[in-house]
Amino acid sequence: xxxxxxxxxxxxxxxxxxxxxxxxxxxxxxxxxxxxxxxxxxxxxxxxxxxxxxxxxxxxxxxxxxxxxxxxxxxxxxxxxxxxxxxxxxxxxxxxxxxxxxxxxxxxxxxxxxxxxxxxxxxxxxxxxxxxxxxxxxxxxxxxxxxxxxxxxxxxxxxxxxxxxxxxxxxxxxxxxxxxxxxxxxxxxxxxxxxxxxxxxxxxxxxxxxxxxxxxxxxxxxxxxxxxxxxxxxxxxxxxxxxxxxxxxxxxxxxxxxxxxxxxxxxxxxxxxxxxxxxxxxxxxxxxxxxxxxx
Ligand SMILES: Nc1ncnc2c1ncn2[C@@H]1O[C@H](COP(=O)(O)OP(=O)(O)OP(=O)(O)O)[C@@H](O)[C@H]1O
Numbered sequence: 001x002x003x004x005x006x007x008x009x010x011x012x013x014x015x016x017x018x019x020x021x022x023x024x025x026x027x028x029x030x031x032x033x034x035x036x037x038x039x040x041x042x043x044x045x046x047x048x049x050x051x052x053x054x055x056x057x058x059x060x061x062x063x064x065x066x067x068x069x070x071x072x073x074x075x076x077x078x079x080x081x082x083x084x085x086x087x088x089x090x091x092x093x094x095x096x097x098x099x100x101x102x103x104x105x106x107x108x109x110x111x112x113x114x115x116x117x118x119x120x121x122x123x124x125x126x127x128x129x130x131x132x133x134x135x136x137x138x139x140x141x142x143x144x145x146x147x148x149x150x151x152x153x154x155x156x157x158x159x160x161x162x163x164x165x166x167x168x169x170x171x172x173x174x175x176x177x178x179x180x181x182x183x184x185x186x187x188x189x190x191x192x193x194x195x196x197x198x199x200x201x202x203x204x205x206x207x208x209x210x211x212x213x214x215x216x217x218x219x220x221x222x223x224x225x226x227x228x229x230x231x232x233x234x235x236x237x238x239x240x241x242x243x244x245x246x247x248x249x250x251x252x253x254x255x256x257x258x259x260x261x262x263x264x265x266x267x268x269x270x271x272x273x274x275x276x277x278x279x280x281x282x283x284x285x286x287x288x289x290x291x292x293x294x295x
Contacts, residue, residue, distance in 0.1 A: 002065040004029040004149050004181035005050055011058030012045050012205075019045035021205045023059070027181060029148075032195055034213070035185040037202035038285060043185040044082075046202065047153045050183075051080040063149060079103065079147035081138040083154040092129070093122035095137055096144075103145035110174065111144035117166055131158030139167050143174055152184045164188070168195055189278040193217075201281060209284075218274045220283070221257055224250040225270035233270055240283055252283065 005027040012019035020042045027033055035043050048054040049061055052068035052075055061068065068074045087095055092115070100106045115122060118136035126134060135156050142150055156164050172195055175182060186192055199216055201209035209216070220240060223233050227249035237253040257274065265272040275283065 001029060003027055003062070004031075005061070005063055005183070007046075007050075007059060007061045009059030010046075010049065010056050010061055012042075012049060012054065013057045018205045020049075020056070020202075021058075023202075023205075023207055025200060025207060025210065027183065027198075029181050030179045031197050032175060032182045032184070033198040033200055034189070034192060034196035035183055035200050035202070036187075036189055036281060040204075041202040042205040043202055044153055045205075047080065047151050047183065047185060050149075051075075051078055051151055053080070076102065076104065077148040078151065079142050079145040079149075080151045081142035081153065081155045083135070083157045085134070085138045085155075087126045087134075087137070089125065089127055091123050091125050092120050092137060095126060096122070096140065099141045099145055103147055105146035105148075105178075107144050107146055110146075111140055114140040114143060114170065117170075118163060132156075132160060132163060135159050136163060143167075143170055146174070146178050146180060148180050150180055150182045152182070152186075154185055154187065164191065168192060171195065189281060190276050193277045199277075201284075203285065213277070216280065217277060218256055220252060220254045220275045220280055221272055222250055222252045222275060223265060223270050223272050224248065225268065229268040229270055233265060233268060 003026045005025065007023050007025045010023040011021045023046065035046065037043050045054065049056050050063060050068060052071065055069060063074050064077060066074050096111055100108060118140065120133060120136055126137060135158055138155055142152055142155065156167065168191065184192060196213045199209060199211055199213050200207060223230055225248065227244060227247055230249040230251050234251045234253050237255055239251055239253050241252040243250045252275065257272065262272060
């Protein structure tokens with residue numbers, strides 16, 4: 001099967017900045033991948049190269065087996081929704097019409113439904129929309145285009161939590177009905193965790209994690225309670241973080257939990273909580289060169 005995206009030794013160097021380095025990635029068709037990483041990690045650079053908007057300075061990129069740059073056949077299969085999306089001075093309905101001409105899988109009924117759900121007046125000039133509403137125009141285009149490769153780069157600047165929830169729900173439902181490849185770059189990891197089948201984490205331009213989200217979830221937990229019992233519980237485990245407060249302790253450790261662990265924590269009257277994806281990534285990012293989150 002031809003991957004939706006494949007990169008080999010991909011790099012992008014700016015004059016005095018490293019954008020990406022040695023990125024080897026394969027994104028399987030029909031999957032939803034989360035592209036995660038701290039500010040400046042290289043997420044936008046990677047998506048821009050995949051969308052053919054930027055040339056790599058090293059290595060290669062293929063989208064559906066072909067180089068994307070100046071390749072109209074490939075570019076028509078990609079929709080790229082950006083945070084800083086700018087539009088000419090047109091009305092909402094004109095932006096929607098222009099997208100409908102470009103994308104062969106465009107679904108006009110879905111676009112109409114989403115415009116109304118996001119509260120977007122079709123005749124309002126885009127420059128008169130609020131920031132969140134402008135983001136919503138991008139989301140409508142990103143969803144209704146049903147492009148085989150759908151790239152969302154932090155697409156919800158200014159969107160409130162209700163509108164974001166609506167986006168996640170519609171994305172999940174539509175992708176289930178019309179499978180396609182989605183890459184979503186985001187900082188709101190826990191909000192989208194349920195959507196993501198695969199995770200790619202970038203750090204300073206390099207891939208530090210590339211794994212199915214199922215393999216990452218539940219790989220660390222925090223146990224809290226009386227310090228003596230907590231220490232007894234984590235004996236022999238890889239401890240990531242230790243916090244003591246008086247006679248109580250809270251310790252985060254790596255490793256999956258099984259039924260015996262849960263029973264033991266219960267018997268010792270300890271609270272045992274798996275780390276959320278976001279907590280895992282934050283902790284891993286703060287561990288500078290120590291053991292990374294491993295799948
Ligand atoms: N046009 C450019 N000229 C110089 N450096 C650039 C340029 N574009 C990106 N960079 C640098 O490349 C690195 C990666 O930037 P990129 O925008 O890809 O990060 P990001 O992961 O998308 O960050 P954020 O989460 O803040 O959007 C940063 O150090 C950035 O300063």
